[in-house]
Amino acid sequence: MKIALLGNPNTGKSSVFNMLTGLRQQVGNFPGVTVDKRVGEFSTPKATHQLIDFPGSYSLYARSLDEQIVEDIMSDSSHLDYPHAVIYVADAANLERNLLFFSQIYDLGLPCILLLNMVDRAQKKGILINEGLLQEAFPNAHIIRSNARIGFGKNRIIEAIELLSDAGQKEKSLRQFEFLSNAQSQQKDTEARLEKIRNLGLIQQSNLNGPKQAKTLDKILTHPVYGYFIFAILLLIIFQFIFSFATIPMDFIDAQFVRLSLWSSAVLPDGLLSDLISQGLIPGIGGVLVFVPQIAILFLFISLLEESGYLSRVVFIMDRLMRPFGLNGKSVVPLLSSVACAIPGIMSARTISDWKERLTTIFVAPFMSCSARIPVYTLLINLVIPSKYLWGFLSLQGLVLFGLYTLGIVFALGTAALLKLLVKRKNQGFHLMELPDYKAPRFNNVLITVFEKVKIFILDAGKIIIAISIILWGLATFGPSSRDQHLEQLKQSAVYQSAQISEQESLEKSLLLSESYIGHFGKWLEPAIQPLGYDWKIGVALLSSFAAREVFVGSLATIYSVGDDNDNQRRLIEKLKYERNEQGKPVYSLATGLSLLIFYVFAMQCMATLAVVKRETNGWKWPIIQLIYMGTVAYLCAFITFQFLS
Amino acid sequence: MPQTLDSILLDQLVEIVAITENAISPKLIELGMTKGQKIKAVFKAPFGDPIAYELNGNLISMRKEEAQQIEVILS
Numbered sequence: 001m002k003i004a005l006l007g008n009p010n011t012g013k014s015s016v017f018n019m020l021t022g023l024r025q026q027v028g029n030f031p032g033v034t035v036d037k038r039v040g041e042f043s044t045p046k047a048t049h050q051l052i053d054f055p056g057s058y059s060l061y062a063r064s065l066d067e068q069i070v071e072d073i074m075s076d077s078s079h080l081d082y083p084h085a086v087i088y089v090a091d092a093a094n095l096e097r098n099l100l101f102f103s104q105i106y107d108l109g110l111p112c113i114l115l116l117n118m119v120d121r122a123q124k125k126g127i128l129i130n131e132g133l134l135q136e137a138f139p140n141a142h143i144i145r146s147n148a149r150i151g152f153g154k155n156r157i158i159e160a161i162e163l164l165s166d167a168g169q170k171e172k173s174l175r176q177f178e179f180l181s182n183a184q185s186q187q188k189d190t191e192a193r194l195e196k197i198r199n200l201g202l203i204q205q206s207n208l209n210g211p212k213q214a215k216t217l218d219k220i221l222t223h224p225v226y227g228y229f230i231f232a233i234l235l236l237i238i239f240q241f242i243f244s245f246a247t248i249p250m251d252f253i254d255a256q257f258v259r260l261s262l263w264s265s266a267v268l269p270d271g272l273l274s275d276l277i278s279q280g281l282i283p284g285i286g287g288v289l290v291f292v293p294q295i296a297i298l299f300l301f302i303s304l305l306e307e308s309g310y311l312s313r314v315v316f317i318m319d320r321l322m323r324p325f326g327l328n329g330k331s332v333v334p335l336l337s338s339v340a341c342a343i344p345g346i347m348s349a350r351t352i353s354d355w356k357e358r359l360t361t362i363f364v365a366p367f368m369s370c371s372a373r374i375p376v377y378t379l380l381i382n383l384v385i386p387s388k389y390l391w392g393f394l395s396l397q398g399l400v401l402f403g404l405y406t407l408g409i410v411f412a413l414g415t416a417a418l419l420k421l422l423v424k425r426k427n428q429g430f431h432l433m434e435l436p437d438y439k440a441p442r443f444n445n446v447l448i449t450v451f452e453k454v455k456i457f458i459l460d461a462g463k464i465i466i467a468i469s470i471i472l473w474g475l476a477t478f479g480p481s482s483r484d485q486h487l488e489q490l491k492q493s494a495v496y497q498s499a500q501i502s503e504q505e506s507l508e509k510s511l512l513l514s515e516s517y518i519g520h521f522g523k524w525l526e527p528a529i530q531p532l533g534y535d536w537k538i539g540v541a542l543l544s545s546f547a548a549r550e551v552f553v554g555s556l557a558t559i560y561s562v563g564d565d566n567d568n569q570r571r572l573i574e575k576l577k578y579e580r581n582e583q584g585k586p587v588y589s590l591a592t593g594l595s596l597l598i599f600y601v602f603a604m605q606c607m608a609t610l611a612v613v614k615r616e617t618n619g620w621k622w623p624i625i626q627l628i629y630m631g632t633v634a635y636l637c638a639f640i641t642f643q644f645l646s
Numbered sequence: 647m648p649q650t651l652d653s654i655l656l657d658q659l660v661e662i663v664a665i666t667e668n669a670i671s672p673k674l675i676e677l678g679m680t681k682g683q684k685i686k687a688v689f690k691a692p693f694g695d696p697i698a699y700e701l702n703g704n705l706i707s708m709r710k711e712e713a714q715q716i717e718v719i720l721s
Contacts, residue, residue, distance in 0.1 A: 058673070058676040058677065059672070059676045061672060063670070063672065063673045063676075093703065094702065094703070094704055096678070096702065097676075097677065097678045097702065097704075100676060101676075125703055127703075183669075183672065184667070186672055187667065187671060187672045187675060190672060190675050190676060191675060191680060194675065194678075194680055195680075215688065215689075218688070218689055218698070218705075219689055222689055222690075222691055222692075222698070224692035224693075227692065228692070312707075315707075316691050316696060316698065316707050317691050317692055319691065319695075319696050319707075319709070320691060320692070320693045320695045320696070321693075430670050430673070430712060431696055431707065431708070431709045431712070432670065432673055432674070432677060432707075432708055432712060433706070433707045434677075434704060434705065434706055434707075435698055435705035435706070435707050436705075
């Protein structure tokens with residue numbers, strides 16, 4: 001049987017889903033939109049059933065992207081995802097409001113189970129539900145009490161499903177629900193339903209005052225001073241994990257893939273296939289997996305904060321600040337995550353239910369300076385900014401770094417404000433949100449979220465990343481036939497013959513790269529990037545660092561035939577400092593250096609981000625617009641910087 | 647004297663008397679904001695916006711402009 005899991009947000013729906021299916025679940029998108037569709041399987045003694053987790057909604061009449069899915073599918077009985085039965089999850093502590101959506105579903109005439117979930121919390125609040133009256137009001141529903149977070153109620157659900165599938169399609173109850181198209185009549189119907197539910201008198205004792213503790217906690221966490229302070233501390237801890245601790249597994253993954261690549265090139269017979277595998281495919285896969293620690297850590301924290309109920313308080317205190325930019329409080333987490341890495345940042349934008357606000361957030365997130373820009377920033381700052389102190393204590397280099405980060409934030413928010421003006425919207429954005437009760441996070445739910453996000457990234461974005469990295473590898477490895485002649489000339493030259501073997505290798509590598517297709521492309525591009533202060537060598541490094549920004553450093557090292565490792569970074573800087581152009585002036589002047597720094601603040605030099613944007617916006621349109629927009633901003637700002645300073 | 651929901655004092659219990667009809671009013675109703683419902687403001691975000699309201703033991707956060715559509719009287 002195909003069973004739909006429906007219910008309001010914050011009713012523990014995903015706990016129910018995890019309780020029934022465990023790890024037998026897959027995440028995809030609902031057709032045509034980027035809304036998570038979780039599908040899982042579970043077995044009753046006689047059969048295996050498919051469970052589809054629908055987005056949490058308050059009504060069959062949609063007000064958001066998420067709710068639209070539910071309306072579209074539930075109003076079309078020929079839809080592929082239209083269920084045979086429904087498990088409706090209701091928050092027992094909040095029954096009357098939860099019954100509104102249930103009464104609509106009930107009237108669709110589908111066999112259904114009504115789960116009174118989180119019964120423990122209802123008890124704590126002193127709420128007693130008259131189940132007899134409830135059963136009278138919905139005679140065809142199976143009513144079950146549950147507490148999915150501790151696995152209570154699972155057996156009774158499975159028994160009820162068994163009963164439903166035995167009864168099968170024989171007894172179809174009457175369909176009494178008519179979809180009303182007019183907003184006014186929808187509202188009338190909703191009011192009538194609520195009225196009816198209230199008059200049932202289901203709740204025997206209700207306690208209007210929530211627990212005192214929670215209120216005190218809320219007053220602290222949303223306080224104008226402590227609220228922001230606590231959020232800042234939490235961010236500091238999260239970033240600490242990402243910047244310091246994520247690098248350990250990242251370096252490990254990196255090292256293993258370097259070893260694998262060396263091993264495969266030693267084992268495989270020499271030739272194109274060996275090169276493709278050891279230099280194209282293996283580093284490509286490594287380039288995907290290296291993001292996994294950051295994604296996993298970030299989503300670990302995000303889902304811990306979300307499960308605990310704290311995240312909605314962050315949204316609450318940030319909403320006013322984000323509104324002038326056409327964003328809402330929910331954009332804060334994606335944007336701040338992007339300071340670590342835009343990939344998990346963009347993936348976490350899914351919580352924004354308004355499509356325009358989500359798109360804006362995704363569009364501007366890569367402007368935030370991510371951790372991959374740091375190696376580029378460090379190299380260039382060391383190269384062109386003197387290590388002087390302003391007024392004796394303010395490091396000039398540190399100041400420039402700070403300026404680069406600020407510039408990214410300013411352009412992210414500025415672009416958002418621009419989009420607010422340009423993109424017309426049908427309906428006005430709103431902020432109506434429940435602030436759920438605080439509760440201890442269930443580690444099980446958190447781990448499943450982390451696992452799913454990592455899986456989505458590897459499977460969906462991974463393919464694109466590997467394809468682009470193989471293309472880039474091909475362009476950097478192959479060259480026109482003239483390259484062999486140049487190589488011969490090099491080998492005859494006096495410099496080469498007097499050099500040591502390791503230097504000879506560096507010289508060869510440098511020549512092979514500069515005479516490759518990417519090298520020729522760089523030279524062909526030179527007239528276009530000259531106004532920015534770049535020569536063709538920088539052009540080649542720019543092109544190859546489209547794979548990922550940090551590749552810029554390695555590419556420069558190869559072109560200038562300096563080995564690329566930490567000991568050699570100083571040698572690279574020395575070499576770059578003495579690099580002269582045709583007029584005998586330094587290539588890496590202050591103007592060129594700053595222009596390059598500005599370029600890296602703005603340009604979308606990251607294929608992994610593009611791949612993730614493509615997944616999250618369901619097509620190539622937005623990633624391409626983003627690539628062009630960011631490239632244009634980068635080019636213009638770098639141009640202005642160079643022309644102004646030289 | 648009816649007031650709008652955004653202007654009430656914290657911890658003051660009020661009763662909803664009317665909701666302006668527009669694109670988001672059905673959403674307000676779905677969240678339980680119907681005529682006769684008791685509601686109170688419990689805390690505000692920095693800058694006084696949005697505001698968290700308590701009704702039926704739930705906390706709902708609303709922007710000022712949304713709360714402006716709800717007319718209430720002291721209860």
